[in-house]
Amino acid sequence: MTQLWDFSGGIHPDENKHLSTARPIEQPSLPDRLILPLQQHIGAPAETCVSVGERVLKGQVIATVTDAIGVPVHAPTSGTIEAISMHPVPHPSGMSDQCIILVPDGLDEWTERDAIADYHSMDRDAILERIRDYGVAGLGGAGFPTNIKLRPPRDRKVSTLILNGAECEPYITADDMTMRERADEIVSGLRIMAWILRPERCVIAIEDNKPEAIKAVKKATENTRTEVVVIPTRYPSGGEKQLIQILTGMEVPSGGIPADIGVMCQNTGTAIAVSRAIHRGEPLISRVTTITGRALSNPGTYDVLLGTPIEHLLAQAGVDKQQLNRLILGGPMMGYTLETPGIPVVKTTNCVIAATAEELPAPPPEQPCIRCGMCAEACPMELLPQQLFWHSRAGELEKAEHLNLFDCIECGVCSYVCPSSIPLVQYYRAAKGEIRVQQAEHLKADRARERFEARQARLEREQQEKEQRKKDRAKAAAEAQAKKQAETEIAEAGGQPADDRAAKSTLVEEALARKKAKAAAKTANEATSPNTAVADAAPLDLEALEKQLSQATAKLNTMQSMLEDAKAESADNVEKLERAVAKNHDRVKRAEQALAEARN
Amino acid sequence: MALAQQSSPHTRRARSTSNVMLWVMLATLPGLLAQVVFFGWGNLINVLWCIALAVGAEAAMLRLRKRPVMFFLRDNTAALTGLLLGLSLPPLAPFWVSAVAVLAAIILAKQLYGGLGSNPFNPAMVGYALVLISFPVAMTTNWAAPGLFGDSAPGFWETLRIIAAGQQSTVDAFTMATPLDYYKHNISSQTATEVLQHPSFGEGIAKGWEWVNAGFLAGGAVLLWMRLITWHIPVSLLAGLAIMSLAFGSNPDLYAPLSMHLLAGGTMLGAFFIATDPVSAATSHQGKLIYGAGIGVLIYLIRTWGAYPDAVAFGVLLMNFAVPFIDYYTPPRTYGHRKPRRGLPGRNQG
Numbered sequence: 019m020t021q022l023w024d025f026s027g028g029i030h031p032d033e034n035k036h037l038s039t040a041r042p043i044e045q046p047s048l049p050d051r052l053i054l055p056l057q058q059h060i061g062a063p064a065e066t067c068v069s070v071g072e073r074v075l076k077g078q079v080i081a082t083v084t085d086a087i088g089v090p091v092h093a094p095t096s097g098t099i100e101a102i103s104m105h106p107v108p109h110p111s112g113m114s115d116q117c118i119i120l121v122p123d124g125l126d127e128w129t130e131r132d133a134i135a136d137y138h139s140m141d142r143d144a145i146l147e148r149i150r151d152y153g154v155a156g157l158g159g160a161g162f163p164t165n166i167k168l169r170p171p172r173d174r175k176v177s178t179l180i181l182n183g184a185e186c187e188p189y190i191t192a193d194d195m196t197m198r199e200r201a202d203e204i205v206s207g208l209r210i211m212a213w214i215l216r217p218e219r220c221v222i223a224i225e226d227n228k229p230e231a232i233k234a235v236k237k238a239t240e241n242t243r244t245e246v247v248v249i250p251t252r253y254p255s256g257g258e259k260q261l262i263q264i265l266t267g268m269e270v271p272s273g274g275i276p277a278d279i280g281v282m283c284q285n286t287g288t289a290i291a292v293s294r295a296i297h298r299g300e301p302l303i304s305r306v307t308t309i310t311g312r313a314l315s316n317p318g319t320y321d322v323l324l325g326t327p328i329e330h331l332l333a334q335a336g337v338d339k340q341q342l343n344r345l346i347l348g349g350p351m352m353g354y355t356l357e358t359p360g361i362p363v364v365k366t367t368n369c370v371i372a373a374t375a376e377e378l379p380a381p382p383p384e385q386p387c388i389r390c391g392m393c394a395e396a397c398p399m400e401l402l403p404q405q406l407f408w409h410s411r412a413g414e415l416e417k418a419e420h421l422n423l424f425d426c427i428e429c430g431v432c433s434y435v436c437p438s439s440i441p442l443v444q445y446y447r448a449a450k451g452e453i454r455v456q457q458a459e460h461l462k463a464d465r466a467r468e469r470f471e472a473r474q475a476r477l478e479r480e481q482q483e484k485e486q487r488k489k490d491r492a493k494a495a496a497e498a499q500a501k502k503q504a505e506t507e508i509a510e511a512g513g514q515p516a517d518d519r520a521a522k523s524t525l526v527e528e529a530l531a532r533k534k535a536k537a538a539a540k541t542a543n544e545a546t547s548p549n550t551a552v553a554d555a556a557p558l559d560l561e562a563l564e565k566q567l568s569q570a571t572a573k574l575n576t577m578q579s580m581l582e583d584a585k586a587e588s589a590d591n592v593e594k595l596e597r598a599v600a601k602n603h604d605r606v607k608r609a610e611q612a613l614a615e616a617r618n
Numbered sequence: 619m620a621l622a623q624q625s626s627p628h629t630r631r632a633r634s635t636s637n638v639m640l641w642v643m644l645a646t647l648p649g650l651l652a653q654v655v656f657f658g659w660g661n662l663i664n665v666l667w668c669i670a671l672a673v674g675a676e677a678a679m680l681r682l683r684k685r686p687v688m689f690f691l692r693d694n695t696a697a698l699t700g701l702l703l704g705l706s707l708p709p710l711a712p713f714w715v716s717a718v719a720v721l722a723a724i725i726l727a728k729q730l731y732g733g734l735g736s737n738p739f740n741p742a743m744v745g746y747a748l749v750l751i752s753f754p755v756a757m758t759t760n761w762a763a764p765g766l767f768g769d770s771a772p773g774f775w776e777t778l779r780i781i782a783a784g785q786q787s788t789v790d791a792f793t794m795a796t797p798l799d800y801y802k803h804n805i806s807s808q809t810a811t812e813v814l815q816h817p818s819f820g821e822g823i824a825k826g827w828e829w830v831n832a833g834f835l836a837g838g839a840v841l842l843w844m845r846l847i848t849w850h851i852p853v854s855l856l857a858g859l860a861i862m863s864l865a866f867g868s869n870p871d872l873y874a875p876l877s878m879h880l881l882a883g884g885t886m887l888g889a890f891f892i893a894t895d896p897v898s899a900a901t902s903h904q905g906k907l908i909y910g911a912g913i914g915v916l917i918y919l920i921r922t923w924g925a926y927p928d929a930v931a932f933g934v935l936l937m938n939f940a941v942p943f944i945d946y947y948t949p950p951r952t953y954g955h956r957k958p959r960r961g962l963p964g965r966n967q968g
Contacts, residue, residue: 026953031629188629259953272954345621350628357621371628378628385635385693386735390896395848399953402901405945420963422952430627437635444625 020221020247023267025260027396028252029431031188031351033227037317038191038310043199044320046334051100052120052325053362054091055107056081059161061088066118072099075129077301079151080118089153089163093120094303094323096127106361108347110354117362120325131299142214145296152295153302153365158182158193158285159258161366164292167284168214170277177280179217180265181208181289183224183231184249184256187349190369192306193286195319197224197231200290201238207289208244210296215282220244221265222286227251253351254429258283260398272425287368307363309335311372313342322363328370329359335372343375350378351430385438393432393442399425403432407442410449415456418449426450470583474591477580481573488569495562503529559616567609574602638846639694643701645840646891649833650705656826659777660709664716665701667781671720672700679729695734699723702742705887706931707749708757710777712784715753719745739938740898743931750931758799758927797827797882799927801874810870831886838890850906851899851913852889856880858914866922873922885917888930898938905941905948912937 057063064081074080074093081091097120105117137145150165170176181204185193197204204222212220222239224232226248236246249255249264259270261283268279276282287305294300303324310317315336322331328345346353347361348369371378393403402421409418423446432442507525581595653661676696680687703719723745731737750757772780797819804813819825841847859879867873879885884892893899893913900909913933920929951958 029631031631263953269954272952274954343622344624344628346628348626350626352626353628354626355621355623355628357623359621373628375622380622380624381630382634383689385689386733388635388695388735388897389899389901390635390638391848391901392845394901394950395845400950401952402949405901405949416963420959421949422955422959425952425954428626434627434629435631435633437633437638439630439634441625443627447625 020245020265021267022247022249023264025255025263025398026400027398027431028254028260029396029434030251031253031434033251034189034310035191035194035227037189037312038308038319039194041318043195043306044318046320046322046326046331048095048122048124048126048323049326049330050121051327052094052097052122052323053105053327054080054094054118054120054325055105055362055364056091056116056118057107058091058324058364059155059163059366061163063116064088064091066102066116068099068118070099070101073097073123074099074120075127077129077131077303079301080120087163087166089150089155089165090301091118092153092301092303094325095120095122096125097122106358108356108361108364108367112357133299134296137210137296138213145210145214149292149295152291152300154288154291154295155302155365156285157287157291157305157365157368159366161364164284164288167282168211170215170275170282174277175280176215176277176282177218178266178282179208179212179215179220180261180281180283181220181222181286182256182258182261182283183222183228183235183286184261185228186225186251186253186256187351187369188253189308189310189371190349191308191310191319192368194228194231195308196286196290196306197228198234201231201234203290203293204235204286205238205242205244205289206297207291207293208284210292211284211289217282221247223247223249223261223265225249225251225255253431254398254427257398257427257429259427272422302365305363305365305367307331307367308369309372310369311342311346312374312377313338313372322367324364325362327360327362328356331363331370332359332372337372341374342372344371344373344378346371346373346378351434352428381441382439384440387438387440390437392435392437396431396435398429398431399427401426403442406449407440407445410445415449415453419453423449423453473583474580477576481576484573507532560613563609563613563616567606567613570602570606570609574599574606577602636692636694639698641844641846642841642891643694643698645837645846646701646705646834646887648836649830649887652826652829652833653705653709656829657709658772659774660711660781661705661707663774663778663781664707664709664711665704667713668704668707668716668720669697669700671717672696672703672724675721675724676729679725680733683729683733685733690734693734696724696728699728699742699745702887702891703745706742706746706884706892710780711749711757713781714784715749718752719749721745722748735897737897738941740892740895740934742895743892743934747931747935750926754926758796796927797825798874798878798921801878802921802927805872805874810875827883828881831881834886834890838886841890841894847890847894848903848906850903851894851910854907854910855889855893855914855917856885858911859885859918860914862915862918866918879918879921883921883928884930888913888917888934892930893934893937898934898941900941900944900948902945902948902950904950905944908944908948909937909941912940 056066062083064083066081068074068080074096076093076096078093079090080093080099083090099118100121101119103117103119104114105119106112107115107117109115134140134148146165146169149168150163154164155161156164156167183193183197185191208220208222220243222235222244224235224246226232232246232248239246247265254260255264258276262268262270262276262279262281266279266281268281270276270281271278291302295302304321305324306319307322308319309331314332315338317335320331320334345356345359347356347367348354350371353369353371387404387407389404391404394401397403405421406418406423406426409415409421410423426446428443428446430443433440436442504525507528511528577595577599581592581599584592584595650661650665673691673696677687677691680690700720703716703723707716707719723741727739727741727744728734728737800816801813804816838847838852842849860876863873863876863879867875893910900906916933916936917929920926920932926932946962947960949958949960
């Protein structure tokens with residue numbers, strides 16, 4: 019007997035599983051259309067690689083993912099691509115997304131399948147690559163690409179591999195029926211995963227309300243080291259974190275992944291998909307789904323082609339449209355209601371409940387919280403749901419976060435037990451969403467500030483460089499001028515001075531005298547001949563002045579644009595910039611005046 | 619086909635707040651029965667009068683506050699407050715005393731704070747404490763436990779007449795001090811054996827009181843078994859009281875013995891029905907233990923060294939003050955965390 023641990027809280031809701039376990043897994047008829055969303059799970063959406071009107075074969079890739087995260091989409095049967103368009107997809111918001119619409123031709127003609135005879139001889143990475151190429155994603159939860167999950171971080175060794183056959187949520191029987199009828203395939207898929215991960219321990223966990231599944235899986239694992247562990251029926255024992263606690267007594271660290279404590283959970287259906295990808299060369303194109311509820315005359319478990327519209331399945335199961343009140347995708351604890359039955363089955367669709375109003379009545383109106391604490395007694399994560407509720411409702415999100423709001427797995431037991439009929443989970447979802455939005459805004463504001471600061475620094479640097487260059491040029495020009503003058507004057511002086519000092523002083527005197535003479539000449543000649551003494555000096559001055567003006571104007575423009583930016587972002591350096599603009603404005607004016615004077 | 623839109627979960631347990639309150643009320647019946655048997659019809663009359671008044675006051679306040687009257691009346695919480703007051707008040711308390719207590723409980727302590735779920739103090743105990751402070755002697759002697767001594771016990775109509783007449787001190791013929799009060803005031807001059815000669819103690823620990831307490835204990839056990847309350851508050855309250863009694867009052871010639879603390883007075887009613895009022899109690903398991911133990915210790919302190927012979931109301935109200943503080947420092951350790959995150963955000967992150 020394997021040692022079992024306990025998890026906190028939990029509930030025993032009505033199971034209602036017998037509705038859909040009376041008959042073996044059935045094959046529904048081919049629908050008129052298959053709707054294949056390009057994004058069926060976490061990761062990047064796939065990109066279409068077929069065109070409208072093209073005929074595709076069963077198992078052919080119709081959309082690929084070039085990114086690392088994400089898996090391709092395959093044609094579930096042979097037929098023609100009718101359209102690639104927006105269509106309602108399975109999502110709590112009822113949103114539409116890009117889908118490939120495939121019209122089956124009824125031939126069900128396979129593309130070439132290449133089974134791997136002996137995967138042991140292959141490279142593990144090649145096997146992972148194949149699992150990815152064959153579209154395998156988790157069939158239990160959020161549909162995380164299996165190849166990525168099977169390659170934990172390098173520093174994490176998976177010592178316990180768990181196949182989750184708990185299926186604790188009421189109504190759902192997909193895993194139960196799969197284990198009853200396809201236990202051998204499950205075990206073969208588990209072997210492949212175990213070969214990839216090399217764990218010390220392989221466990222298949224099943225709740226004790228599935229005796230037939232337990233029997234079948236025990237038979238399939240005879241003479242192997244795989245443990246089949248029967249766990250007590252209590253929702254949510256099949257939650258990854260709870261199941262790990264039951265089987266190992268360890269807790270997945272908050273914000274971490276099971277691999278952090280050397281554990282990995284996989285769904286039984288995923289094991290079959292892995293097995294088929296390797297042993298049969300068949301991609302993931304169908305899954306076992308429970309179609310149940312009391313609005314159906316013929317509820318059962320079906321092996322459904324991905325993309326099959328739910329209304330087609332409801333018709334197969336004999337839906338009474340007068341009785342149908344609520345259509346739930348998933349189980350009654352965590353599933354969400356659908357607005358239309360037209361949405362397709364995807365890789366993560368494990369259950370559809372067509373419920374009557376009596377079966378799942380509308381909740382009574384919400385009463386005030388009396389802090390009775392039944393929610394805290396039932397919470398499997400050992401949170402304080404009613405405190406989270408108070409803080410969430412009051413908008414005290416910081417306090418809610420402090421009480422570990424983000425550790426909530428939204429299993430719904432708090433709402434289930436609440437005597438005041440408070441939709442607690444809804445409050446938590448809203449609070450989480452609010453916090454995420456706030457965080458995103460925070461990040462955005464931070465980025466904007468960083469961007470602004472970087473720009474400011476760059477402009478300043480450019481300004482400095484410009485000024486430096488200007489100075490350098492002015493210095494060089496002045497030097498050149500002085501040198502030239504000195505040379506000419508020396509030449510004019512006509513003789514070598516006795517010593518340098520004397521020479522310099524004479525030079526200065528002569529220069530001064532010359533300047534005076536020049537000035538006099540300038541005034542004298544101004545009226546009569548502009549082309550005499552002034553003529554050789556004027557072009558140089560004009561050029562310099564023009565340059566000065568253009569530089570000043572440029573600087574003024576820069577400063578003005580900086581000021582505008584600063585004003586727009588209401589930065590604290592507005593005043594400074596305003597002063598700078600005014601200063602530059604004066605400078606431009608002066609330069610203009612000087613230029614005008616020089617031109618005259 | 620208009621499909622219903624709802625957020626998960628789609629199924630709920632049938633137990634509602636009105637249901638919970640109803641069961642709590644039913645669980646007080648053994649204690650009420652014992653009260654009627656040993657102390658006469660007074661408590662039953664009080665209970666009915668208090669419930670009627672409490673429901674009426676609640677309805678009036680809801681109307682004034684423009685809230686849906688029937689929706690809130692159906693939660694049975696006003697009736698429960700009235701019931702608890704009727705059980706706590708002395709059997710021959712005049713009708714207007716119960717009225718003051720009930721109106722203070724419903725109007726002041728509950729509705730003015732925002733109604734169900736928003737009151738920081740236990741409404742019934744606010745009402746009780748108000749009349750206890752206003753009429754300290756009459757509450758514990760004049761109107762208290764009428765001795766059921768043969769033919770002197772008043773019948774139903776006589777009791778009703780006494781309560782309705784509303785006199786303060788005309789019923790001396792039937793009443794006497796509660797055992798706790800008598801013990802407290804006489805132990806300084808007499809030995810324990812002498813004190814216990816007094817008829818209010820009867821054959822057992824405290825005539826009739828032990829049965830009343832046993833009745834409430836039984837009702838409390840039902841609540842525990844139905845998981846309507848958890849064991850933390852009652853057990854820690856009784857433990858706090860017992861430990862204090864054993865530590866400080868082991869000499870019966872100086873202090874009332876432990877058996878008296880547990881079985882005379884309002885201990886069991888307080889432990890299982892009053893301190894467990896979830897709205898005003900601490901919320902986590904650890905918090906409940908501190909809260910309950912605090913009440914137990916306070917009950918002993920006030921009974922032994924304070925001016926009042928019983929102290930459940932004061933103990934509960936004083937610990938109500940501490941609840942927000944207790945709650946901040948006693949959160950449970952969440953799955954996947956090393957330690958609980960105590961205190962306020964930004965400090966002691968764990």
